[in-house]
Amino acid sequence: MTEIRAIPLGAGQDVGRSCILIEIGGKNIMLDCGMHMGYNDDRRFPDFSFIRKSGDLTPYLDCVIISHFHLDHCGALPYMTEMVGYNGPIYMTHPTKAVCPILLEDYRKLTVEKKGEQNFFTSEMIKKCMSKCVAVNLHQTIQVDSELRIKPYYAGHVLGAAMFHVEVKNQSLVYTGDYNMTPDRHLGAASIDKCRPDLLITESTYATTIRDSKRCRERDFLQKVHECVERDGKVLIPVFALGRAQELCILLETYWERMNLKVPIYFAVGLTEKANNYYKMFITWTNQKIKQTFLERNMFEFKHIRAFDRSFIENPGSMVVLATPGMLHSGLSLQIFKKWAPFEKNMVIMPGYCVQGTVGFKILSGQRKLDIDGHPLEVKMSVQYMSFSAHADAKGIMQLIGMCEPKNVMLVHGEGGKMQFLKAKIEREYGTSCYMPANGEMAIIDTKTNMEANISIPLLKRTLAVGNTKNDIPEPKKCRTLHAAVVMNNNKLTIVDTDETVNNVLNKNLHHIQYSTCLPIPAKESAKSLFDLLTDVLQDVVVTHSADGTISVDDVDIHIEQEDESCKKAMISWQHEDEQLGSFVCKLIKQHCKSITNEEEN
Amino acid sequence: MKLYCLSGEPNKPCFILRFKGTSVMLDCTLDMCSTLNFLPLPVVPSPTNIETKPWIPTFTAARLEDEIKEVQDKLYVNSEPEFYLPELAMIDLSEIDVILISNLHNMLALPYITEYTSFTGKILATEPTVQMASMYMYEMIEYLRRMPKLNNATRWKQTKVQCNLPPPLRDAIEPLKWRKLYNRHDVQSCLSKVSNVSYNESQNIFGTLKVTAASSGFRIGSCNWLIETHQEKISYISGSSTLITHPKSLDSESIKRSDVLILSTLSHAPNESHPDTMMGEFCVIAAQTIKSGGNVLVPCYPSGVTYDLIECLSNHFDNIGQSTIPFYFISPVAHNSLSYSNIFAEWLSGKKQNRVYMPEAPFPHAKLTKTGRLKTFKSIEDGFQLEMKNPCVVFTGHPSLRFGDVVHFIEMWGQSQINTMLITVPDFPYLDAIAPFQPLAMKVAHRPIDTGVTLEQADKMIIESQAANVITTESCLSPENPLHSDVPITKYKRGDVISVPIKRQFELIGVDSEIANNIHLREILPGTVMGFVSGHLVTQDNKHILRRFPSQKATIKKRKLEMTNKESVCPIGQLNVPDFTHELKKLGITDIKVEHKGDSETVLVHLNEDDAIIRVEPNSTFVICQGSERVRSKIREALLYCLETVGCNR
Numbered sequence A: 001m002t003e004i005r006a007i008p009l010g011a012g013q014d015v016g017r018s019c020i021l022i023e024i025g026g027k028n029i030m031l032d033c034g035m036h037m038g039y040n041d042d043r044r045f046p047d048f049s050f051i052r053k054s055g056d057l058t059p060y061l062d063c064v065i066i067s068h069f070h071l072d073h074c075g076a077l078p079y080m081t082e083m084v085g086y087n088g089p090i091y092m093t094h095p096t097k098a099v100c101p102i103l104l105e106d107y108r109k110l111t112v113e114k115k116g117e118q119n120f121f122t123s124e125m126i127k128k129c130m131s132k133c134v135a136v137n138l139h140q141t142i143q144v145d146s147e148l149r150i151k152p153y154y155a156g157h158v159l160g161a162a163m164f165h166v167e168v169k170n171q172s173l174v175y176t177g178d179y180n181m182t183p184d185r186h187l188g189a190a191s192i193d194k195c196r197p198d199l200l201i202t203e204s205t206y207a208t209t210i211r212d213s214k215r216c217r218e219r220d221f222l223q224k225v226h227e228c229v230e231r232d233g234k235v236l237i238p239v240f241a242l243g244r245a246q247e248l249c250i251l252l253e254t255y256w257e258r259m260n261l262k263v264p265i266y267f268a269v270g271l272t273e274k275a276n277n278y279y280k281m282f283i284t285w286t287n288q289k290i291k292q293t294f295l296e297r298n299m300f301e302f303k304h305i306r307a308f309d310r311s312f313i314e315n316p317g318s319m320v321v322l323a324t325p326g327m328l329h330s331g332l333s334l335q336i337f338k339k340w341a342p343f344e345k346n347m348v349i350m351p352g353y354c355v356q357g358t359v360g361f362k363i364l365s366g367q368r369k370l371d372i373d374g375h376p377l378e379v380k381m382s383v384q385y386m387s388f389s390a391h392a393d394a395k396g397i398m399q400l401i402g403m404c405e406p407k408n409v410m411l412v413h414g415e416g417g418k419m420q421f422l423k424a425k426i427e428r429e430y431g432t433s434c435y436m437p438a439n440g441e442m443a444i445i446d447t448k449t450n451m452e453a454n455i456s457i458p459l460l461k462r463t464l465a466v467g468n469t470k471n472d473i474p475e476p477k478k479c480r481t482l483h484a485a486v487v488m489n490n491n492k493l494t495i496v497d498t499d500e501t502v503n504n505v506l507n508k509n510l511h512h513i514q515y516s517t518c519l520p521i522p523a524k525e526s527a528k529s530l531f532d533l534l535t536d537v538l539q540d541v542v543v544t545h546s547a548d549g550t551i552s553v554d555d556v557d558i559h560i561e562q563e564d565e566s567c568k569k570a571m572i573s574w575q576h577e578d579e580q581l582g583s584f585v586c587k588l589i590k591q592h593c594k595s596i597t598n599e600e601e602n
Numbered sequence B: 001m002k003l004y005c006l007s008g009e010p011n012k013p014c015f016i017l018r019f020k021g022t023s024v025m026l027d028c029t030l031d032m033c034s035t036l037n038f039l040p041l042p043v044v045p046s047p048t049n050i051e052t053k054p055w056i057p058t059f060t061a062a063r064l065e066d067e068i069k070e071v072q073d074k075l076y077v078n079s080e081p082e083f084y085l086p087e088l089a090m091i092d093l094s095e096i097d098v099i100l101i102s103n104l105h106n107m108l109a110l111p112y113i114t115e116y117t118s119f120t121g122k123i124l125a126t127e128p129t130v131q132m133a134s135m136y137m138y139e140m141i142e143y144l145r146r147m148p149k150l151n152n153a154t155r156w157k158q159t160k161v162q163c164n165l166p167p168p169l170r171d172a173i174e175p176l177k178w179r180k181l182y183n184r185h186d187v188q189s190c191l192s193k194v195s196n197v198s199y200n201e202s203q204n205i206f207g208t209l210k211v212t213a214a215s216s217g218f219r220i221g222s223c224n225w226l227i228e229t230h231q232e233k234i235s236y237i238s239g240s241s242t243l244i245t246h247p248k249s250l251d252s253e254s255i256k257r258s259d260v261l262i263l264s265t266l267s268h269a270p271n272e273s274h275p276d277t278m279m280g281e282f283c284v285i286a287a288q289t290i291k292s293g294g295n296v297l298v299p300c301y302p303s304g305v306t307y308d309l310i311e312c313l314s315n316h317f318d319n320i321g322q323s324t325i326p327f328y329f330i331s332p333v334a335h336n337s338l339s340y341s342n343i344f345a346e347w348l349s350g351k352k353q354n355r356v357y358m359p360e361a362p363f364p365h366a367k368l369t370k371t372g373r374l375k376t377f378k379s380i381e382d383g384f385q386l387e388m389k390n391p392c393v394v395f396t397g398h399p400s401l402r403f404g405d406v407v408h409f410i411e412m413w414g415q416s417q418i419n420t421m422l423i424t425v426p427d428f429p430y431l432d433a434i435a436p437f438q439p440l441a442m443k444v445a446h447r448p449i450d451t452g453v454t455l456e457q458a459d460k461m462i463i464e465s466q467a468a469n470v471i472t473t474e475s476c477l478s479p480e481n482p483l484h485s486d487v488p489i490t491k492y493k494r495g496d497v498i499s500v501p502i503k504r505q506f507e508l509i510g511v512d513s514e515i516a517n518n519i520h521l522r523e524i525l526p527g528t529v530m531g532f533v534s535g536h537l538v539t540q541d542n543k544h545i546l547r548r549f550p551s552q553k554a555t556i557k558k559r560k561l562e563m564t565n566k567e568s569v570c571p572i573g574q575l576n577v578p579d580f581t582h583e584l585k586k587l588g589i590t591d592i593k594v595e596h597k598g599d600s601e602t603v604l605v606h607l608n609e610d611d612a613i614i615r616v617e618p619n620s621t622f623v624i625c626q627g628s629e630r631v632r633s634k635i636r637e638a639l640l641y642c643l644e645t646v647g648c649n650r
């Protein structure tokens, strides 16, 4: 098995509904199991019939890995496990396991209770699904089975977001999920070892953007909010309950305190306290500064930010409201938006990416005349886009590639056109192949791997001792020829000494053949000049020159014999197994001598 | 493998493991029993109940009256308490590549090493271990900082003075090596040098060793260490617990298939004192004291079992309708300890972890603090006097009873028999600990709670580990306390150097896929498959790889030379000379003279016309020719035709 196969069921040249099927070393793995929030039909969930036409998926998957709690990465999980059927292991970090069911339940309520949709997963299903999830720690190696290992790394992005290193025998890949290469106000930057995977599957949301400094963007944001409330406007910031919301709260809180502002800030999120509780308890997953100060002051207890009530929508005067959901596709944020949109002095700030089909996406792409559930709406309020979304930009993606040094790269979770640009850049700058399969399309990544074998220690030591000057330390990077027998031992290839093995197994002795060839050489040639010639030509072979005048080229020995003044000879000896190198050295010296004689004659 | 034992105390481990050219220090624990030889330090400079008399020696003129005081016929050193370090002089500490820390207790001597020796290596520990150890360190520093300045007692330590002192001072071990505690700056600098690891996060040490921390169930973040190469495995078992309390449970799977098992820590507690029994009695005694109007004093460390004590006791009080009794936790790090315990969800038992998903704090002390039932104070002077209500339960340090607020409470409550001191920390001989406070009217109950593995559990671990060698401390075992498993056991004491041979046959090697695919394994005997392999062995970063021969190309004066990759076969058995000469003739060599060398089995074959000699022996053949490749290749062809071969198909 020398290839890795990858099929995106979602997130292939697309953002939303991340779900990638992988076949590596005979194992089948699903990376993320997200839903697409831009759709209300079947396209909402990945098409699991790719795995099996119908029925339980358990026999067809070795494990499922969830990178973080955003619904476009885990939203289809209860559907998959409870409605399609899957009982195998699902891995995610502790904060993901804590937060994921809350967001799922929120979304379920919205879909089923508000929109009245049938055929959606139930609360009970979410519970059952979560009981199949195994929580993992950062950097902990989890042995899924005897051959498959996974290891999570810190990804920034949101609380508990992780990148996963997946290893099967000698093949490996890294899946990033969403990540962020610059630390922000509450999370650190993603980081990974130089693990040199065969394949890096990276998100590419901001494939073409090099974002300006974070500080500038923050200042810009605060200025816009401040200007709007100064002129008596209302500011709506649609957010998701966990993640960006907390960062913006910290930002607003400190600014309000510094500027001594009195305009109310509301947090219209059902789970404010709960959400902040998670941050308190998983503080080890936040950034260094918050961790260090948590004993004195909890960054997630806000003074200026109060809970929102629906009746405040009609209140006169300025205010700032953070409300869910973040893409204005339903719920309270959409409700507020509908009320405030017709007035010029108001402002909506979209702090993150919006998937196609959502109201957020429409207004960001410049649409001002909307049709929401059959009602026309003209947007007169100011629409601002502030990219606070914690994704790596092009620079960050290149940085991560440099960090882990993959042999191949695959781009997902981005727009096709932008991916094309990044793909070219990666291939140019790193010289690695880069894949960008569309949904349902298979990428086949050829991996060249070394096979693992055992080697007998005495044999190894003997071989490494060839041409050694110092006792124990083998000269690095030089090659030494090894000829040996191979047997199977406990199902593992085992390399052993030929003599011994032939003796033991066949009860016969090896017959050694040694060849010695005597070549006349020009009188002015010396051991030194031959040594120089050989070292020059055979750059990866160990060539040594010992005190008694013998030159060793790996296992081939050369003695220089002086019979009389005019006649010098080189005696080249090697064993049967070294025929290739021996005859090569012979030819080399012969030709060298010939060319010298020719020169002299000319 | 060589093991240097820098400490002999069973539960104060410190080793240096030399293995595969790498030096690994396993733990560095501080022995605090030395502090029992010192006078208890008052918290505030005020008259104490302890009646001291200066002690005048008769055997020496040395002035000892400032240094040594007599209390209740026992002698104590009147000085800042000192600590007994592991035997750091055993090897040059600059040679240590890495220090592995198992739990917070076993880290307490680390600042002496990082700040006062030539050590410059790496240090690995889990995050909770580092946080909790730092609290223990700061707590002790703070306790000692608060006390009034004392003389530096050194005269009594001189060997000729010490050997004439009455016991126990006479028997104090190597007091000249005792050291004062490090300071805040030392701790800060030391902790900044520690790298965090997770459970099951393998770390590579110079490509030769893989070290992994495996959960040991003893404290939050405590671990056992696995030190492995591709073939060998050494398991280092430190503080471990098979009980399910608050920490993540023991990973017993990880130590299986070990070559060597180093067992450094075993429970102090006698067999009959199971921790659950002790905990039960602890609660009952505390409740009785409270019921009769007395106060309960619990000398304790700032974390670990203290969390269990608070949890169990508050539950017990709830059950008997005593929910209003206040708990006071007095330590410079009490607040920090409680806060930290609630953010280490990943390191806690499954039950505690599940609470976090609610999200609720994993420990009930979070709720107790919120409702005001449990209050924390930095010291008795931190507003405690105003808050205190009788009867109450006070948790405070230090459990050696030589420094910290506990000294104040013993003095304050010691004279009344309605109060009880409940000693649960098993690290100090309790009668020695309370001796300078005698006579005490308050009740003293000794209910040691040691969650560590017992001998019986150790036996089970040894069997499960399938270890070929077990190394354990001399003082853990005794004729009454033997280990029952029949694995050879090596006992160590302070200063020992133990060599354990690890038999190893194989090393791991990566074989280039092209070579691997070209290995033709054939069943040469029923059940035995065999083949041959040739390649270039490359060793880099201690990893071995067998590569395909690079095709050598050389150009000398415009003539190209090329080395090709050909498969070779392996000749075996004896050469039949008549067959061989026959074959040579077929190849066109006619001038052949066969010469038998005396009565030996050696035969010389002369090819005079072609300038070659072949010397044939039973198991070898030597071919000497004068430079003609044409002749040599004919000889080679004939040889391979006549000899039996194994290997690839011809």
Ligand SMILES: [Zn+2]
Pocket (backbone or CB within 6 Å): A068, A070, A073, A157, A178
């Ligand atoms: Zn995301």
